[in-house]
Amino acid sequence: MGPLPYRTIKVEVYDWDRDGSHDFIGEFTTSYRELARGQSQFNIYEDRCQGQVWVAERTGAGRTQINFTVAIDFTASNGNPSQSTSLHYMSPYQLNAYALALTAVGEIIQHYDSDKMFPALGFGAKLPPDGRVSHEFPLNGNQENPSCCGIDGILEAYHHSLRTVQLYGPTNFAPVVTHVARNAAEVQDGSQYSVLLIITDGVISDMAQTKEAIVNAAKLPMSIIIIGVGQAEFDAMVELDGDDVRISSRGKLAERDIVQFVPFRDYVDRTGNHVLSMARLARDVLAEIPDQLVSYMKAQGIRPRSPPAAPARSPPQSPARTPPASPLHTHI
Numbered sequence: 001m002g003p004l005p006y007r008t009i010k011v012e013v014y015d016w017d018r019d020g021s022h023d024f025i026g027e028f029t030t031s032y033r034e035l036a037r038g039q040s041q042f043n044i045y046e047d048r049c050q051g052q053v054w055v056a057e058r059t060g061a062g063r064t065q066i067n068f069t070v071a072i073d074f075t076a077s078n079g080n081p082s083q084s085t086s087l088h089y090m091s092p093y094q095l096n097a098y099a100l101a102l103t104a105v106g107e108i109i110q111h112y113d114s115d116k117m118f119p120a121l122g123f124g125a126k127l128p129p130d131g132r133v134s135h136e137f138p139l140n141g142n143q144e145n146p147s148c149c150g151i152d153g154i155l156e157a158y159h160h161s162l163r164t165v166q167l168y169g170p171t172n173f174a175p176v177v178t179h180v181a182r183n184a185a186e187v188q189d190g191s192q193y194s195v196l197l198i199i200t201d202g203v204i205s206d207m208a209q210t211k212e213a214i215v216n217a218a219k220l221p222m223s224i225i226i227i228g229v230g231q232a233e234f235d236a237m238v239e240l241d242g243d244d245v246r247i248s249s250r251g252k253l254a255e256r257d258i259v260q261f262v263p264f265r266d267y268v269d270r271t272g273n274h275v276l277s278m279a280r281l282a283r284d285v286l287a288e289i290p291d292q293l294v295s296y297m298k299a300q301g302i303r304p305r306s307p308p309a310a311p312a313r314s315p316p317q318s319p320a321r322t323p324p325a326s327p328l329h330t331h332i
Contacts, residue, residue, distance in 0.1 A: 007031060064293065065192045066112035067183065070154055071176040072098060072139070073200035074161070075124035075169040078230070081162045087201050087230050088162055097229040097264055099155055101199050104278035105225065105285055106151040109195060117147040120154045121176050125165040133168055136175040137161075170205035173198060177213040177224065184222040190302035193293050194222040201230040204237070211249040214240065218254035219299075223292045225285045226261040237261040256295050260288045 010029050079086030087097050095103065110116055123135040138146030139157035141164075148154045176198065184194040204210060214224065226241075228234040239247065241261040246253050267281040296302075 064190060065114065066109065067192055067194045068106070068109050068113055069119045069121065069176075069180050069183075069194065069196050070102060070106070070139075071121045071123060071173075071196060071198045072102075072158060072161075073124055073171060073198075073202065074122045074165060074167050075171050075202055076167040077169065077171075077202045077232075078167060081167070088167070090159060090162060098199050099158070100274065100278060101227045101229060101264055101281065102154060102158070102197070103151060104282045105197055105227070106154065108282050108286060109197075110151055116150045118150070118154055119146040120148045120157055121146060121179065122158075122161055122165070123173075123176055124167070124169050124171055125161070126168045127165055131166070135172040136179050137165075171200060171202045172206040172209070173200075173204055174206050174209035174213045177210060177217060181213065181217040181220055181222060184217070184220040188221055188300070190221065190297055190300070192221060193296070194220075195225065195289065196222070197225045197227070199227045199229060200237075201228070202232050203234075204240075207236055208249070210240065211247050214247060214259060215249040215252055215254045218256045218258050221293075221296050222258060223289055224259045225289075226259065227264055227281075227285060228261065229264040231265065234261070234263055237263075255299060256292065257288075258292055260285055 008029050009031055074088075078088050081088040081090060083089060084091070089096055106118070110118070120139040122137050122139050125134060125137065126132065127134050127137055139154065139161045140146060140148055141157075141160070148157050177196065180194050180196040184192075217224070226237050228237055238261060239245075240259050242254065242257045242259055246257060247259075248254065262281065262285050264281070267277045267284075
């Protein structure tokens with residue numbers, strides 16, 4: 001087996017639920033030596049079963065709650081939802097591009113959220129009853145609480161909005177970025193991290209304001225994923241991505257790269273295998289989140305909390321593979 005520091009440690013990850021219906025999320029292997037040396041105070045592992053990426057604190061004593069928010073483009077350039085040429089077309093036989101993208105990313109990221117309640121917003125539509133244009137409206141119609149229960153709840157609210165609002169414009173991102181940034185600013189101790197998923201079809205209309213909002217958000221515990229659907233040119237989205245040139249506003253550079261953009265059309269499988277193509281989409285759009293989370297922690301000087309003191313004597317544990325009946329002291 002080798003010396004103790006080199007022995008393999010297998011970590012199985014479950015989403016603990018109070019009612020006992022724990023969900024197996026994934027697993028990875030490591031060793032005490034790997035954990036102790038780490039990448040700064042973090043180790044990054046790839047889940048061998050589901051292809052997800054995990055961020056494990058070196059001490060194993062801390063936990064970061066991911067707050068996932070969705071923002072959907074309701075501008076008229078998407079086309080009339082009642083027509084099959086529309087990107088918002090609600091076919092009785094298959095999901096449209098918006099629903100596919102949301103499901104692919106949401107099905108994975110929801111495992112990081114304990115209560116499965118996700119704020120869902122729309123932008124670029126006229127709202128009833130007075131026809132005012134909004135770039136930050138709740139898909140469920142509840143101004144006080146825009147949260148939806150699970151991915152199915154978001155999809156239900158999305159379809160409800162398609163039947164009740166009028167697609168209009170322009171395509172403004174800044175309001176939803178600012179909305180999530182406001183929430184992210186409330187807790188900056190590393191215990192919470194916000195991820196905004198924007199799904200859009202068109203050329204952005206408020207580029208200057210969006211750049212300013214992103215530069216301001218870059219110092220907060222927050223990341224932004226943008227998925228472009230349709231055949232439009234997405235040059236502005238590539239610029240916001242900031243992989244080649246860090247974005248700036250009013251002469252001020254963003255402290256971190258917090259935006260990841262991917263065009264949905266690059267993941268359309270011509271053979272019709274949506275399962276594999278959507279798995280690739282989810283993998284690529286979520287790939288930068290661990291590094292972005294780590295970069296925030298390092299920039300803020302946030303270190304893992306000290307692990308709880310070990311008991312004087314611990315009874316031997318059986319190698320049972322069933323989920324824990326109560327929360328573990330060590331969280332991933």
